[in-house]
Amino acid sequence: MKIKLPLLFLAATGAALAAETPAQAIAAPAACAQCQKAAAPADSPSDPSAKALATASAKDGQTFSKDSLYQLDGEFTDDSGRTFTLGELRSHPVVLSLFFASCGYACPLIVTDMLALQDRLPVELRSETRFVLVSFDVNRDTPAALAHYRAERHLDKQWTLLHGNADAVRELAALVGVKYKQEADGMFSHSNLLTVLNKQGEIVHQRIGLTGGLDETAAALVATGK
Amino acid sequence: MNAPPFRLCALAWGWFAVVACGGEFPAARPVVPPDMVQIPAGAYTPLQRAANDTPQVAVASFLLEILPVTNAEFLAFVTAVPKWRRSQVSRLFADATYLGPWTSDLEPGRNAPADAPVVNVSWFAARAYAHWHGRRLPTIAEWEFAAGAGYTSPDGRKDEQLNRDLYAWLARPVPAVLTSVAQGRPNFYGVRDLHGLVWEWVDDFNSAMVTGESRADSGLDRDLFCGAASIGAKDTTDYAAFMRQALRSSLKANNTTTSLGFRCAADLPPAPSSL
Numbered sequence: 001m002k003i004k005l006p007l008l009f010l011a012a013t014g015a016a017l018a019a020e021t022p023a024q025a026i027a028a029p030a031a032c033a034q035c036q037k038a039a040a041p042a043d044s045p046s047d048p049s050a051k052a053l054a055t056a057s058a059k060d061g062q063t064f065s066k067d068s069l070y071q072l073d074g075e076f077t078d079d080s081g082r083t084f085t086l087g088e089l090r091s092h093p094v095v096l097s098l099f100f101a102s103c104g105y106a107c108p109l110i111v112t113d114m115l116a117l118q119d120r121l122p123v124e125l126r127s128e129t130r131f132v133l134v135s136f137d138v139n140r141d142t143p144a145a146l147a148h149y150r151a152e153r154h155l156d157k158q159w160t161l162l163h164g165n166a167d168a169v170r171e172l173a174a175l176v177g178v179k180y181k182q183e184a185d186g187m188f189s190h191s192n193l194l195t196v197l198n199k200q201g202e203i204v205h206q207r208i209g210l211t212g213g214l215d216e217t218a219a220a221l222v223a224t225g226k
Numbered sequence: 227m228n229a230p231p232f233r234l235c236a237l238a239w240g241w242f243a244v245v246a247c248g249g250e251f252p253a254a255r256p257v258v259p260p261d262m263v264q265i266p267a268g269a270y271t272p273l274q275r276a277a278n279d280t281p282q283v284a285v286a287s288f289l290l291e292i293l294p295v296t297n298a299e300f301l302a303f304v305t306a307v308p309k310w311r312r313s314q315v316s317r318l319f320a321d322a323t324y325l326g327p328w329t330s331d332l333e334p335g336r337n338a339p340a341d342a343p344v345v346n347v348s349w350f351a352a353r354a355y356a357h358w359h360g361r362r363l364p365t366i367a368e369w370e371f372a373a374g375a376g377y378t379s380p381d382g383r384k385d386e387q388l389n390r391d392l393y394a395w396l397a398r399p400v401p402a403v404l405t406s407v408a409q410g411r412p413n414f415y416g417v418r419d420l421h422g423l424v425w426e427w428v429d430d431f432n433s434a435m436v437t438g439e440s441r442a443d444s445g446l447d448r449d450l451f452c453g454a455a456s457i458g459a460k461d462t463t464d465y466a467a468f469m470r471q472a473l474r475s476s477l478k479a480n481n482t483t484t485s486l487g488f489r490c491a492a493d494l495p496p497a498p499s500s501l
Contacts, residue, residue: 066316066317066318067316067317067318068318069318071318170429171350171353171479174349174350174478174479177478178432179433179434179475180432180433181430
């Protein structure tokens with residue numbers, strides 16, 4: 001007879017996706033003492049005070065600015081099956097969106113807008129810019145599924161399609177301010193956001209919603225080169 | 227929170243002794259750390275459901291910390307992991323009021339008593355603490371399921387005392403200095419302070435899509451969110467649950483506030499099997 005030391009219950013840290021549904025329909029609750037205290041302070045990602053030259057270390061010893069998304073050390077896999085860390089996008093302007101391949105409504109529109117954006121960029125900037133799609137659908141959007149999506153949508157080598165584990169995707173979504181939730185039918189409810197990152201991986205612009213704003217987004221990309 | 231290992235061993239041996247004396251092979255039962263309780267499997271009825279969703283979500287049995295994380299416990303974390311100290315944290319991961327009540331990086335001070343819940347922590351910081359501990363944050367479904375219990379039954383909606391206490395808390399302003407954890411009455415599962423002390427982060431807070439001001443920008447909302455099949459609330463009487471959901475949806479992951487703390491959860495450990 002042998003007893004295992006009870007060290008095993010240092011549990012896995014995987015993030016379970018809660019199966020809960022969005023509510024746009026309900027009104028905000030009435031004001032009360034507690035929620036006024038809890039009201040979230042505004043904090044712009046481009047807060048100039050934090051923009052200084054301060055650097056933060058990443059896992060692999062590279063240093064990124066204090067506002068750089070590339071500080072996230074989550075690992076992704078691209079659609080060729082290669083391990084990918086976001087820091088590899090450094091020194092490129094980036095247009096990033098979260099999506100899922102089987103989305104029949106908003107995601108195709110977002111990708112179409114990103115393609116339109118790619119078309120309207122000046123030639124030099126176009127070849128420099130990376131278009132990045134990260135999937136919420138960690139179970140179905142395998143690298144192979146993403147490769148299929150690339151072929152279907154004729155996405156060229158400027159495009160990076162990423163699969164990540166649930167933790168990495170949730171952290172990235174939290175950083176860019178994207179909310180998402182898997183519904184019982186397997187589809188995802190999600191925010192529609194296009195995010196522009198400068199060459200350091202800092203958020204410099206976001207297009208919110210599905211329509212318009214491409215000129216501003218293109219201008220933000222142009223500004224990353226200045 | 228960190229029980230010294232000998233206590234865990236003592237627990238395991240105690241259990242072993244019972245087994246040995248009983249002379250009967252027991253149903254495998256996981257060993258629960260002393261600062262946690264096992265929440266049984268159950269079903270959670272989310273506040274809002276899409277038209278084609280099932281009304282309930284199954285919640286697997288899991289472990290939940292009995293108490294919110296305290297200033298003393300968080301101090302141990304930032305002492306061990308310097309990048310989470312107030313002066314060193316990236317603004318991306320915690321905003322300017324991170325650990326605001328603390329006197330300095332490694333000194334909680336008089337406004338943050340050692341045994342009071344740590345507040346002014348961001349989602350990233352809470353998550354980093356939990357992972358450092360080999361644990362995780364509970365999901366919305368797990369937290370709400372555990373918090374749905376009353377003092378004496380698993381269904382808190384029928385617990386008049388709990389509801390009186392809950393709404394009294396909601397009506398009270400947050401005190402300048404929070405009181406100690408563990409003063410709240412344990413609920414049916416033995417968990418304390420889920421209501422009545424601070425709000426708590428959950429792992430999937432960013433799946434809550436109620437926008438803060440749905441009166442002003444409903445046009446934008448329809449455009450912002452894909453999957454607008456939601457039919458609204460199931461149980462509109464649960465005002466407190468609406469408030470929690472609205473708070474979650476208003477937060478960004480680097481936000482910190484004076485009344486928002488957290489506690490950790492863990493998956494159920496494998497039951498000891500090699501007896």
